[in-house]
Amino acid sequence: MFSRRAALLSFLLSGAVNALDSNVTHTCQQIAAAISSASAVYWPLELTYTANIYHYASSSAAAAVCSVEPGTPEDVGLILQIVGENQTPFGVKGGGHTMNPGWSSSTGIEIALSRFNQINYDASSQTVQLGSGLIWDDVYAALNPQGVNVIGGRVTGIGVAGFSLGGGYSWKTNQYGLTVDNILEYELVWPNGTVVTVSESSYPDLFFGLKGGFNNFGIVTQFTMKTWPQTEVWGGIIEIDGYLYADQFNAAIANFAKNVTDPKAGMLMAYNYALGIYLMTAILFYDAPTAPPGIFDDFLAIPYLSSQVSTQSFLSLVQASPSNATELERGYYHTVALEALTPSIIDVVYNQSLHYGALLALDSGILISYDVEPFLPSILTHGSDTAYPPSRAQRYLPLNLYFGWSLATSDDAFYDALVETQSNIYNAAVAEGQDIADAALYPNYALFGTPLEKLYGGNVGTLQALQAKYDPDDVMGLTGGWKF
Ligand SMILES: Cc1cc2nc3c(=O)[nH]c(=O)nc-3n(C[C@H](O)[C@H](O)[C@H](O)COP(=O)(O)OP(=O)(O)OC[C@H]3O[C@@H](n4cnc5c(N)ncnc54)[C@H](O)[C@@H]3O)c2cc1C
Numbered sequence: 001m002f003s004r005r006a007a008l009l010s011f012l013l014s015g016a017v018n019a020l021d022s023n024v025t026h027t028c029q030q031i032a033a034a035i036s037s038a039s040a041v042y043w044p045l046e047l048t049y050t051a052n053i054y055h056y057a058s059s060s061a062a063a064a065v066c067s068v069e070p071g072t073p074e075d076v077g078l079i080l081q082i083v084g085e086n087q088t089p090f091g092v093k094g095g096g097h098t099m100n101p102g103w104s105s106s107t108g109i110e111i112a113l114s115r116f117n118q119i120n121y122d123a124s125s126q127t128v129q130l131g132s133g134l135i136w137d138d139v140y141a142a143l144n145p146q147g148v149n150v151i152g153g154r155v156t157g158i159g160v161a162g163f164s165l166g167g168g169y170s171w172k173t174n175q176y177g178l179t180v181d182n183i184l185e186y187e188l189v190w191p192n193g194t195v196v197t198v199s200e201s202s203y204p205d206l207f208f209g210l211k212g213g214f215n216n217f218g219i220v221t222q223f224t225m226k227t228w229p230q231t232e233v234w235g236g237i238i239e240i241d242g243y244l245y246a247d248q249f250n251a252a253i254a255n256f257a258k259n260v261t262d263p264k265a266g267m268l269m270a271y272n273y274a275l276g277i278y279l280m281t282a283i284l285f286y287d288a289p290t291a292p293p294g295i296f297d298d299f300l301a302i303p304y305l306s307s308q309v310s311t312q313s314f315l316s317l318v319q320a321s322p323s324n325a326t327e328l329e330r331g332y333y334h335t336v337a338l339e340a341l342t343p344s345i346i347d348v349v350y351n352q353s354l355h356y357g358a359l360l361a362l363d364s365g366i367l368i369s370y371d372v373e374p375f376l377p378s379i380l381t382h383g384s385d386t387a388y389p390p391s392r393a394q395r396y397l398p399l400n401l402y403f404g405w406s407l408a409t410s411d412d413a414f415y416d417a418l419v420e421t422q423s424n425i426y427n428a429a430v431a432e433g434q435d436i437a438d439a440a441l442y443p444n445y446a447l448f449g450t451p452l453e454k455l456y457g458g459n460v461g462t463l464q465a466l467q468a469k470y471d472p473d474d475v476m477g478l479t480g481g482w483k484f
């Protein structure tokens, strides 16, 4: 179904052809000469260069010839004009958390957006301007003293940019929708260097396209988002021995997914296989200092290895997740869009995690994680038309599959296994009657090689026309990602 080798081949070939066409070192020097003093170019061995090419998954990083940190939107425009003229491949990096190789990295030039770190909160309009180089941790820390928050990432370290340009499933999504539904304005640098403000009224077509369309229309330097009230929250992460308590854990998930309708409640459950240890984790979330009784009782009744559940700040709950511990590993994500988390499909997910955990541990595997993410049926009513999801008639649940390993020689084996387990779960869901043949896969979770139609459905044609309109020379084709 997914033609990985064809995708990889065309990816490698495009890089190789571009590398022959252009002298990247020369392009770097041209950029250094053109940009203002607000920006800078860095070379290998410099600490800033190392930080600029850094990615959460080491397989998503690449050794660029140089990196550049633009400090103004105008400099971003100059850089895009130069790489476009020279046909130099480049990467655009926000928080560097993509799990697809080459999506925000390049063996040409890495454009790192870290200097766009502004956080301008406006209490009167209940909005905040966020630079596209921020990670959510910084945003939560800055907004907390104001008693407000935005609809952002659920664990530590994730970038604002890629998350917001792809969709955005948050702890507050049950109440306020996806991150794309909470963006009012984008500061966008077109591929020809012009800086524009994209809103519903100024460029409705781009406003639609940027809600799921990533880097196809240029580089975003700032997002303006709605803010919502934020008190302390109740919740945290619980770790459970998966060999002992699977039945209770599985039943608790099914019950929560089916029966909990309080939009302030959220959960993220994971089946984790790490170096022979089988651990289940549940992150509990309630958007108030205390949770009403009943909602989380099934989980709290399971004996745990550790629990961090308490009343705490939103940031502290987000940072309690051990996601940073997996840095420096290779890793890919994949996903199934489910209609429902039924007891039987939960059983299949559980079984698949055990099966592939044991199998892949033999092949330099470090961490296999199957993450179950319940959301209310109403989450898509908080927004209107977007590139992703392509239809708002029904919401689907993005199952997150994560395989992490250590050796580059295992990349193919893990890719193939991920495709296989994805298809096993998909087939099992269809077999039990889930109507998911046309359910869009979440672009921030889908594995490279997945056909565009699987992510953007009936929007593909519109998005291709939009890309051709705003990037007629296909400058953004020099960078990786889901390409229209
Ligand atoms: C540990 C972990 C936890 C996660 N948890 C969640 C979660 O709870 N909910 C959820 O919805 N997703 C989650 N994700 C997925 C996450 O949303 C994506 O990985 C997202 O793309 C990360 O954004 P980033 O800025 O860090 O990525 P990057 O790797 O920097 O960028 C991702 C893509 O966006 C493009 N891009 C980045 N910045 C710009 C810009 N300014 N202009 C144009 N294009 C740009 C890049 O070129 C690239 O193609 C998680 C991922 C990880 C690794």
Ligand SMILES: *[C@@H]1O[C@H](CO)[C@@H](O)[C@H](O)[C@H]1NC(C)=O
Binding pocket: 023, 025, 026, 029
């Ligand atoms: C590439 O550009 C650099 C700097 O401009 C120059 O020194 C070098 O000779 C060029 N290499 C080739 C192969 O053109």
Ligand SMILES: *[C@@H]1O[C@H](CO)[C@@H](O)[C@H](O)[C@H]1NC(C)=O
Binding pocket: 135, 137, 156, 157, 319, 320, 324
């Ligand atoms: C995780 O890593 C990011 C940098 O990528 C850092 O800013 C953040 O504080 C880290 N979180 C924790 C809990 O250490």
Ligand SMILES: *[C@@H]1O[C@H](CO)[C@@H](O)[C@H](O)[C@H]1NC(C)=O
Binding pocket: 251, 254, 255, 256, 258, 259, 343
């Ligand atoms: C939902 O709640 C009902 C009533 O308490 C219960 O009988 C049912 O088993 C629950 N559903 C699941 C999937 O646990």
Ligand SMILES: *[C@@H]1O[C@H](CO)[C@@H](O)[C@H](O)[C@H]1NC(C)=O
Binding pocket: 348, 351, 352, 355, 424
């Ligand atoms: C568990 O998964 C394996 C591998 O996909 C499969 O062979 C087996 O039939 C599954 N067992 C159940 C009970 O689903």
Ligand SMILES: *[C@@H]1O[C@H](CO)[C@@H](O)[C@H](O)[C@H]1NC(C)=O
Binding pocket: 190, 192, 193, 194, 469, 470, 471, 472
């Ligand atoms: C830049 O691109 C936009 C969108 O395609 C176009 O409207 C504008 O005229 C272009 N500007 C220049 C200076 O070419």
